[in-house]
Amino acid sequence: MSAKAKLALAFALTATAGMVQAADLRIGLQEDPDVLDPDQSRTFVGRIVYASLCDKLFDISPDLEIIPMLATEWSWSDDGTELTMSLREGVTFHDGEPFNAEAVVYNINRSQTLEESRRKSEIASITGVEALDDMTVKITVGAPDATLIAQLADRAGMMLSPKAAEEAGADLGLNPVCSGPFKFVERIQQDRIVLEKFAEYYNADAINFDTVTFLPIPDTTVRLANLRSGDIDMLERLAATDVASVRGDSGLKLESATSIGYQGITINVGNGERANNPLGLDSRVRKALSLSIDREALNQVVFEGAFTPGNQHVPPNSPWYDDRFPVEARDIEAAKALLAEAGYADGVTIEMQTANNPVQTQVVQVIQAMAAEAGITIEIAAKEFATMLSEQTAGNYTSTQVGWSGRVDPDGNIHQFVTTGGGLNDAKYSNPEVDRLLNEARASNDTAVRKQAYEAATEILMTDLPLVYLYHPAWIWALDASVEGFVPYPDGMIRLQGVSMTE
């Protein structure tokens, strides 16, 4: 065979191979993402797009271990104030710019200084970042911060092309330039986001699609209908009530993972005047409320058993879960006894805010029915989500059924919620001992030390109960049966490495 013929054959083979995998993966999203700039964005759904668009310094494994991504090796100095990282060689940004230590320095600075940046608090501990050589970076923190690497395994650690970011400034989100497996093609708001395979991606062999299209389809029924009719290939956040129907459909597949987030009841224990009620004043009443709830039944009734009942800030399958306090069984008698002990033998009436969507309303209605049997009358105040949050921040509430999408590091699930002055501490709970323990857990890189501190804090929180945890949602994905290789992650992201479609 002549060289020319060989070339032609090779070309033909590549062309056919290309045709076999000349595929577009269409993913149905529950919402339209917000601005596509990792430093400015805030939505969960936006992170799903980033998983294909922007590589991070670190990634996580399905069991929440930190694994290398753009940083290949790293180590902390003995005093825990210096983090030295070696970077991956041969990585380029979508605009052809090289990824190196200078790029990391630029990105950390941007996250810290861009006026619109939402990442400032996440990496507030960083006091300095410098390039030691072309492929080595040193980050200095003011005080030891065990949560930093987990932050850099999310949006704060996503690397943008310095050149593109410099040119676009705060408008980068209209045309994001990262180094992930896919590059940005176009976005039509509320309609689609199209990404195209990045040929120079360092792990391009693991990517089996030429393009990936994200389609925001808010209605769950319609999203599933689109999957069934073949208009999309997979969807995220299937409604728990549709699980059975998807399982019964041979053309579809179901995947799920217990999320790192939680849903619970935040109780106003010190946020202004409205904390002055039996629930806010007396932890025994809060304990009675908690005891009156059958978490397993709640899970069965509202979520067809697809979620995980819980009573702590992390789910029972997490390594950080405190086994000394398993999810309690319902105990109406004990609840009544506690109420009587607190001086409310005739029962109490409390108000509970909830987001006015069907699922959350149903959750609160089930709780209302259960609590009533213990003598706790719940008056439901259904509010539109933004209103509910602002009432909660302002202290204009007694209790709120609200959740948190969760963070890889346990600190992100608890510290801001219960420490004095914590940014998300709407309960205005304050206990110096809890503050001390959670600050200690945050400052140590030693897992054993951290675990001990969390356990001590959990013990106190289990008595004080400023938050009554209810359950941990599951991320549920429905896929066309032809989609292979999808791995569910507890962070709810869709990682396309290794995913393919058979004909």
Add this chain to the structure above:
Amino acid sequence: MLAFLGRRVLIAIPTIILISIFVFGLQHLLPGDPVLAMAGEERDPAVLEALREKYRLNDPIPVQYATWIGNAMQGDLGTSLRTRQPVLELIGEKLPVTIQLAVMALLMAMLIGIPAGVISAYKKGTWIDWVANVTALSGLSVPNFWLGIMLILLVSVKLGWLPASGYSPFMDDPLTSIRNMLMPAFVLGTGLAGTLMRHTRSAMLGVLRSDYVRTARAKGLAERTVLVKHALRNALVPIVTIISLLFGELLAGAVLTEQIFTIPGFGKLVVDAVFNRDYAVVQGIVLCTGIAFIFMNIFADAAYRVLNPRMRDQ
């Protein structure tokens, strides 16, 4: 005619200013802080404060209004708090989508409603009239969102005839675009078809009783000619008014329909903007719709004067 139009446009200006003040004020009375809505669950007090400063949400409301209206008069409606896209660009992107939906739905409504109204008036009291009335009533009473979901399940999932949702621009590929829009336009159109059928029927009944129809028949004209040329043509005048009024209903209906069929139009834009407290977008949209409505009205009045010579002297 020119003087008439000039007068109407002049009157429109204070109306538009009133609308803008009203919208601006009402929106700021709403509970729920835009910055908090933007932040969602990830609320960081320092970031929130910086954003409030940046978007000048700490200014007194009259000052905010003055800034906004001043910029608006220069064609700058601000940028979306949520996606950073300029509001004017967003509106320009979404408006054609909704117009296409509205036009197709209106065509559907007219194609169904007018003939049905004519026939049922003509066959008054027979079973045909009865069937038409019952159908019109069900068209009016079945909610759009329910009909939409049922149609998706039947036509897309079961039969696989049409895509379940989505949109493709008409200019790129007219056929695909129409296919995509067919179901939503049908859903939106059926509701209006009912109204249109009822009005056509009563207008036709009135006209059919009139002297000139009796005269036409007495002259021995074919029934078809009597019906279409003499009766329907005269009945159309009030129907045109109804159609121009239906336009408002159409825009309101589009909000729901676009939500169900995931059509990236004006309705979806406004719903999302309200829920996200994306002030700049809501204000921009309401201002534009307000202006559009006022001009629709002026246009309808002008058309009326053209159609009906008797109105010109009034």
